[in-house]
Amino acid sequence: MHGCSRFTGVNIAQCISALANYEGIYRRHQLLGIKKGITVIDDYAHNPAKIAASIKACQPVAKKLIAWFQPHGYGPTRFIRKELVTEIASSLRPQDEIWMSEIYYAGGTAVKDISANDLIQDLKALGVHAYFVEERTKLFEQLLPTLTVDTVLLLMGARDPSLEKFSKSVYEMI
Numbered sequence: 001m002h003g004c005s006r007f008t009g010v011n012i013a014q015c016i017s018a019l020a021n022y023e024g025i026y027r028r029h030q031l032l033g034i035k036k037g038i039t040v041i042d043d044y045a046h047n048p049a050k051i052a053a054s055i056k057a058c059q060p061v062a063k064k065l066i067a068w069f070q071p072h073g074y075g076p077t078r079f080i081r082k083e084l085v086t087e088i089a090s091s092l093r094p095q096d097e098i099w100m101s102e103i104y105y106a107g108g109t110a111v112k113d114i115s116a117n118d119l120i121q122d123l124k125a126l127g128v129h130a131y132f133v134e135e136r137t138k139l140f141e142q143l144l145p146t147l148t149v150d151t152v153l154l155l156m157g158a159r160d161p162s163l164e165k166f167s168k169s170v171y172e173m174i
Contacts, residue, residue, distance in 0.1 A: 032167060035174040037149030042167035046072060046158035048087035055091040058152040065096040066146060070136060070157035071103045071119070074110040081114070085122040088117055097129040097146065101136035104160040136166060140173045145174070 023159045032040040039061055047053040051069060058065050067088075071077040077084075088098055100116040116132060123130035148152065153174075155167045 002133045032171040039152045040171040041154045043156045045156040048083040052087040052091040058154050062150045062152045064151045067154040068099040070101050072159040078114045089126045102134050
């Protein structure tokens, strides 16, 4: 950091002061809070590499990770299916879980010949603790029995403008 402050002309005290109040980037591994020993994080992750990176970043925080992902678009989901399943399966620890709700559909002429449940079935076939909740409004009630102290709940997805509100409502229900 000292070299960076010298390069930019900003002194180290100014750097420390600025970073002390830095809240991070909106919906990029955004900490919503910690309640009842459960850490809730909202993330814009939506492709295999970003989802795997977000999962791995959460694991040192708690003994258990519960990740939820809402895929977006039928074409994109179909296109990344194999890589997404591989990345998620290789990122999760034996005690971790992945949950998905149905694909977010933004309109258009997409062929709806794939479901998030197809990905969940692929993950289950690999021995992953994977669960499908078609309607995300029912996620919390189904997840509640698995939420314990020392758990990270990671909520991921993109393009759906209501994801921020959804993530905050899940946090409030804890």
